[in-house]
Amino acid sequence: MKPQHDRPVNIVGAGLAGALLAVLLARRGFALDLYERRPDPRSTEGERGRSINLALAARGIVALERAGMMERIRPLLVPMRGRMVHSLSGEVQLQPYGQRQDEVIYSVSRADLNRVLIEEAARHPRVRLRFRHTCLAALPETDTLRFRDEADGRECAIPMAPSIAADGAGSVIRSSLARGGLLGVREEWLDHDYKELTIPARHERHAMEPHALHIWPRGGFMLIALPNTDGSFTATLFLARSGPDGFDSLTGPEEARALFESQFADAARVMPHLREEFAAHPQGRLGTIHTRPWHSGGRVMLLGDAAHAMVPFHGQGMNAAFEDCRVLESLLDRHESWDTLFADFERCRLADTAAIAQMALENYVEMRDTVRDPVYLRRKALAMELERRFPDRFVPRYSMVMFHPEISYAEALRRGAAQERILETLDDPGAAGKVDFDLARALIAQQLA
Numbered sequence: 001m002k003p004q005h006d007r008p009v010n011i012v013g014a015g016l017a018g019a020l021l022a023v024l025l026a027r028r029g030f031a032l033d034l035y036e037r038r039p040d041p042r043s044t045e046g047e048r049g050r051s052i053n054l055a056l057a058a059r060g061i062v063a064l065e066r067a068g069m070m071e072r073i074r075p076l077l078v079p080m081r082g083r084m085v086h087s088l089s090g091e092v093q094l095q096p097y098g099q100r101q102d103e104v105i106y107s108v109s110r111a112d113l114n115r116v117l118i119e120e121a122a123r124h125p126r127v128r129l130r131f132r133h134t135c136l137a138a139l140p141e142t143d144t145l146r147f148r149d150e151a152d153g154r155e156c157a158i159p160m161a162p163s164i165a166a167d168g169a170g171s172v173i174r175s176s177l178a179r180g181g182l183l184g185v186r187e188e189w190l191d192h193d194y195k196e197l198t199i200p201a202r203h204e205r206h207a208m209e210p211h212a213l214h215i216w217p218r219g220g221f222m223l224i225a226l227p228n229t230d231g232s233f234t235a236t237l238f239l240a241r242s243g244p245d246g247f248d249s250l251t252g253p254e255e256a257r258a259l260f261e262s263q264f265a266d267a268a269r270v271m272p273h274l275r276e277e278f279a280a281h282p283q284g285r286l287g288t289i290h291t292r293p294w295h296s297g298g299r300v301m302l303l304g305d306a307a308h309a310m311v312p313f314h315g316q317g318m319n320a321a322f323e324d325c326r327v328l329e330s331l332l333d334r335h336e337s338w339d340t341l342f343a344d345f346e347r348c349r350l351a352d353t354a355a356i357a358q359m360a361l362e363n364y365v366e367m368r369d370t371v372r373d374p375v376y377l378r379r380k381a382l383a384m385e386l387e388r389r390f391p392d393r394f395v396p397r398y399s400m401v402m403f404h405p406e407i408s409y410a411e412a413l414r415r416g417a418a419q420e421r422i423l424e425t426l427d428d429p430g431a432a433g434k435v436d437f438d439l440a441r442a443l444i445a446q447q448l449a
């Protein structure tokens with residue numbers, strides 16, 4: 001069947017990726033039915049307890065620009081120029097993310113961003129939004145998707161082709177297809193969980209530096225905090241699920257308070273609701289989902305977290321999902337059928353999303369531990385110097401991922417490994433800061449085409 005406008009495309013999940021994809025496809029003239037199990041966010045308060053804000057970076061911004069959305073989204077953003085690292089003794093140090101003025105990432109409220117995308121999708125007359133419609137299963141044997149209307153409990157089935165499953169990390173469509181033997185899934189769960197808490201505004205202002213992502217790295221665990229436009233921060237505690245320093249050992253809010261007072265004392269001072277929030281907020285799991293294939297012929301295709309959920313430590317899950325939407329849209333004109341379009345999309349995205357999933361796992365160790373290490377700090381400074389001297393060749397891996405959407409994730413992983421070897425060769429702790437830049441030039445010419 002042609003990826004044309006002859007019958008509506010079903011998008012299951014009006015989360016971040018589903019809503020952006022709806023805008024992009026609607027602008028191309030497609031008729032769309034967008035199914036979402038939650039109530040309409042335009043008339044309800046956002047969901048509580050999940051990641052309340054997110055870091056938006058260049059890949060996400062490029063996709064939002066493509067959808068003509070950035071003007072509406074810009075007022076929702078708080079720029080973050082670097083990591084503000086909080087030591088155990090309460091000292092803070094800003095580690096800038098990049099070295100150019102525009103090398104910043106942005107904190108944005110998940111609920112606000114989602115709402116604005118849905119508002120924009122709703123403006124298109126050929127988009128039908130069906131909130132409180134839960135997809136129960138994909139049934140390949142009858143080529144249908146089964147839904148329950150939460151308003152009256154009634155169930156119905158719709159033709160499956162063509163559908164895009166943007167129903168997130170716990171995708172029901174992915175599970176149905178896997179049960180039917182149509183795709184393989186491997187889930188790798190982290191043994192660390194997370195919990196979101198709040199640092200409220202003080203006199204309507206941020207209680208800490210607003211233009212930074214705050215980190216309290218403590219080796220085996222960490223706390224982070226991202227600013228919100230209303231003066232508050234959303235803090236996230238990442239801790240082992242069990243063990244002496246794990247969530248299991250925090251049997252009540254008093255133990256949680258004690259952990260904060262001993263490990264994150266400066267944060268504890270600005271968290272007056274810590275006990276209540278700790279008791280009330282859910283403990284979330286984190287993992288990586290590897291799936292293959294991502295589609296079943298031209299009937300249905302997975303996108304975003306449904307295809308490739310990853311741990312959040314590079315702040316790229318949403319950015320990668322937005323990049324998915326942009327890539328899918330860019331491939332539309334090259335294909336005569338949904339089948340070849342879906343296959344090409346998977347071919348284009350598989351290696352890249354596997355690469356960012358790997359880098360996201362590596363970044364957990366960097367955030368909770370390595371950022372305090374003098375060798376890491378020395379090499380980071382050296383990497384920045386090499387970027388200044390050889391800007392066309394040497395770009396720190398973090399910058400490639402966050403600020404260079406023209407470099408694919410897979411390429412960033414490859415070049416990052418070569419750069420790491422160069423840094424190891426050049427970094428001489430006994431040379432009192434002196435670097436052999438002739439050697440640097442030769443190594444870069446040889447290893448970074």
Ligand SMILES: Cc1cc2nc3c(=O)[nH]c(=O)nc-3n(C[C@H](O)[C@H](O)[C@H](O)COP(=O)(O)OP(=O)(O)OC[C@H]3O[C@@H](n4cnc5c(N)ncnc54)[C@H](O)[C@@H]3O)c2cc1C
Nearest residue numbers: 013015016017037055135168304305312315316317318319
């Ligand atoms: C703690 C944490 C922090 C994060 N921080 C960042 C960050 O800083 N930067 C970043 O880029 N990414 C971040 N992420 C990742 C990001 O949240 C996801 O990658 C992103 O939400 C993926 O978008 P999606 O649309 O694929 O899935 P989702 O946003 O999860 O959307 C899925 C949608 O489908 C709906 N749905 C689910 N099941 C059904 C069903 N059966 N029927 C109908 N509808 C259904 C859901 O209600 C939801 O609206 C973070 C994730 C976590 C857990």
